[in-house]
Amino acid sequence: MLYQDKDYKREAKYIASLLGKNDITNGSILELGSGTGKHAEEFAKMGFSVHGVDLSPEMVKQANQRGKNDFVNQLYFEIGDVRSFKIDKKFDAVISLFHVISYQLKNEDILAFFNTAAKHLKPNGVFIFDFWYGPGVLTDPPAVRQKRLENKDIEVLRIAEPVMYPNENVVDVNYCVHIKQKESGKVSELNETHKMRYLFIPEILQFSSTWFTLKTNFAWMKDSTPDF
Ligand SMILES: C[S@@+](CC[C@H](N)C(=O)[O-])C[C@H]1O[C@@H](n2cnc3c(N)ncnc32)[C@H](O)[C@@H]1O
Incomplete structure (x- = not known):
């Protein structure tokens, strides 16, 4: 979802x-x-x-x-x-x-x-x-973000809270997801950390380099080189 x-x-x-x-x-x-x-x-x-x-x-x-x-x-x-x-x-x-x-x-x-x-x-x-x-992450560092979604049964609020480890090129993205059942009003919470490297x-x-040569590098869904 x-x-x-x-x-x-x-x-x-x-x-x-x-x-x-x-x-x-x-x-x-x-x-x-x-x-x-x-x-x-x-x-x-x-x-x-x-x-x-x-x-x-x-x-x-x-x-x-x-x-x-x-x-x-x-x-x-x-x-x-x-x-x-x-x-x-x-x-x-x-x-x-x-x-x-x-x-x-x-x-x-x-x-x-x-x-x-x-x-x-x-x-x-x-x-x-x-x-x-990486250049995008360093020039526009990840910030706390909220995402709200719903379907006929549930309302979902996801909060993503990043913690940067710049000496490892890693960010911990800590997700807290609140799920509310519309009918009963019951709320449950899930917590998950995604460790990601830029x-x-x-x-x-x-x-x-041991196996590959680079043919092209494009910005996602574009046909031009990445920029930031
Ligand atoms: C953000 S999801 C992307 C999934 C899918 N490619 C897509 O676009 O919907 C990242 C996926 O990588 C898988 N993954 C991460 N590290 C992996 C590893 N070492 N071996 C196999 N799968 C891995 C996770 O289980 C997860 O399904």
Whole structure:
């Protein structure tokens, strides 16, 4: 519900257009950190097959429900860690979307993430990922934010309170979510901390250099280089 305004269809089309620029218009995709499979479903509609990997059993379960319907031969999701995942199969492309790399906090985690992507790519395959852009974080630091949502049953208030650790390039985003049941008026509270690393292009080049060369780097959903 909290990501209901995220336009997965448009995002998947954008990524498909980048793949197209590399002559990949169908074929197989490995998705690292596939969540509930919303991007993957859009790729399946475009004719790709997607093998998704995610740490969260709950998300993988939801993603596999998605695959059960129309795309049984195109979608497959499994529980795994993007730092150590290994199968004996190579893909036309590897993707990792919505800041999955930023959940890999230590340098060795990021190196392992690139190694996983590289060893599952066919020759001339491409790896497309997004990340939390360091220059943006430092020039416009995250602040306390509130988000309110509702449906017919519940009202949700989410407060995100960031704590920055600039010597580690990490921000703790502390989420407090209040959920009010409309009928009974009962309120429950969930607390969760997302530790996220912001990254800079020179360090990404360094981390990935054993396996990859950079073809392009674009601001999210644009075809121009990132700015701040
Ligand atoms: C913000 S969510 C994005 C999910 C999905 N890509 C999307 O766009 O909806 C980040 C995802 O990365 C997964 N993740 C983070 N670190 C991971 C790791 N080391 N191995 C596998 N999955 C990981 C989380 O479980 C979560 O599903």
